[in-house]
Amino acid sequence: MKRFVRKAAGTRKSGTAVLITVICIAAAAALFLYAMNRVDSGSINRQEESLEEAVNRDITICYAEEGRYPASLEYIVDNYGLTYDSDMFTVKYQVRGANIRPYVTIIRNDGKNAAGIREMSGS
Numbered sequence: 491m492k493r494f495v496r497k498a499a500g501t502r503k504s505g506t507a508v509l510i511t512v513i514c515i516a517a518a519a520a521l522f523l524y525a526m527n528r529v530d531s532g533s534i535n536r537q538e539e540s541l542e543e544a545v546n547r548d549i550t551i552c553y554a555e556e557g558r559y560p561a562s563l564e565y566i567v568d569n570y571g572l573t574y575d576s577d578m579f580t581v582k583y584q585v586r587g588a589n590i591r592p593y594v595t596i597i598r599n600d601g602k603n604a605a606g607i608r609e610m611s612g613s
Contacts, residue, residue, distance in 0.1 A: 538596060541574050545581065545594055548572050559592055561585060
């Protein structure tokens with residue numbers, strides 16, 4: 491009657507199977523973190539592009555409405571509603587003359603300043 495009795499299958503997993511499982515979980519976690527970093531980086535780039543467009547738009551609108559370029563970035567913020575995250579970006583605003591478009595530089599404040607500098611001039 492022993493022919494119908496099941497032998498105990500190894501209940502312990504071999505060391506190789508456990509190691510492969512741990513490596514797969516670690517690889518999946520690393521891939522997930524990499525993907526999240528790429529998404530976050532793309533979001534920051536879009537914010538930077540949006541800020542550049544907003545500054546250019548407000549400078550142009552001010553010149554069209556008032557016949558002169560804004561004297562400072564604070565003037566644009568106060569009168570044209572420009573808002574941006576000053577912790578994430580620094581906007582350098584240099585007036586070159588009354589009828590010459592200001593020189594604007596946007597610098598990303600996340601430790602990547604060498605790659606994160608956007609310069610805009612009279613275009």
